Amino acid sequence: MAKLLHLDSSLNGDASHSRAVTAAFRAAWESEHPGGTVVYRDLAAEAIPHLAAAAYYAGQVSPAEHSPEQKAAFELRGTLIQEAEEADAILIGAPMYNYTISSTLKAWLDHVVLYGRTVGTPDRTLAGKPTTVVASRGGSYAPGTPREGVDYVQPYLEHLLAGEMGLDVHFIIPELTLAPVNPAMADLIPLAEASRAKALEEAESRGKQLARQLSA
Template sequence: MATLLHIDSSVFPGEASASRAVTEVFRTHWQKRHPDGTVVYHDLAARPVPHITAESHTAGFADPASHTPGQAAAFAERVRLIEELEQADAVLIGAPMYNYSIPSTLKAWLDNVILMGRTAGESPSAQGTPVTVVASRGGSYAPGTPRESFEYVQNYLAAVLGGGLGLDVDFIVPELTMAPHNPAMAELVPLFEASRDRALEEAARKAERLAERSAA
């Protein structure tokens, strides 16, 4: 059976979140193609994973036989999250842009699953696993826009997920999501709507394509 690891990090619930709306479409289409599959879900806003501590960090570089009780407990939580990543056939991440970067809760998850010599390094243990990132943002940071240089979500996640963990990274980018809520952006509402609709269509199409790829 196929397994999808689905992570949402938006602070907004349900349809109030642009990224959650898109990940929900992706997940729904993935499940239609994998009716007997398993979805491992983390809502990092509702249930954050522990941030890295000195004990959980140093435990990753020490012989398990030498772990203190504190290191052992902290590292066990990291291993649980790492194993979820390693056992997934596909990964889906909702990563809205907050203050030009990813939510701190998503950074905490990444800090837990990045482990040199296992998930990162010369032979990453989840290498090649496809990961679809829904990188929503309130404005536009696309090439050629005034704020292009402030784009630290796609750049960062491409480096960490692709370069660091060896995953096969793909992005869906709903943008201008603040247009319906900010009067100063009212004239951009049609562009927001087009971006939203395109993102929803991409989510369905990419989930279907991924299902075909995994069945091949």
């Protein structure tokens, strides 16, 4: 049975646009593959601690050679990496905060990026794993827009997840999410609604497609 690792990082609970889209993906996945497993981490509700020096340096020592202190320090990193390795697909909600990802998602990445295991080796353990990133944002950073070039979510995640870790990454981008609540963006509400509808449709389609593919 296929296993999905689902991460959310939005601070906005039920009002979150990224959570709505990841939920659509997950619902489609589960409807297509009801016998599958979903491992869920809400990085906003239960934040992972930032990577400490002891855990970082323990990652440079073979687990077989860990001291008791190193073993304890590395335990969470080992758990998070193993969850990603055991998943057949990964789903990440990555809303933009101050032009980049949330600190909670960055903390998860810092634990999972391990030289010689998930990066920096021809045998990267996550290479090729289908990964869907829902990168919602309050405005638009598309080519030709006034804010083109200041999106540090998609370029960063493309480089780290795809370039360094070798994941097969697909982005879904609901944008202009602030239009309904920002009077200055009122004229953009139709575009925001269209973007949200497209993102939900794409998430549902991709969730079904991957579930069929991985459970075949």
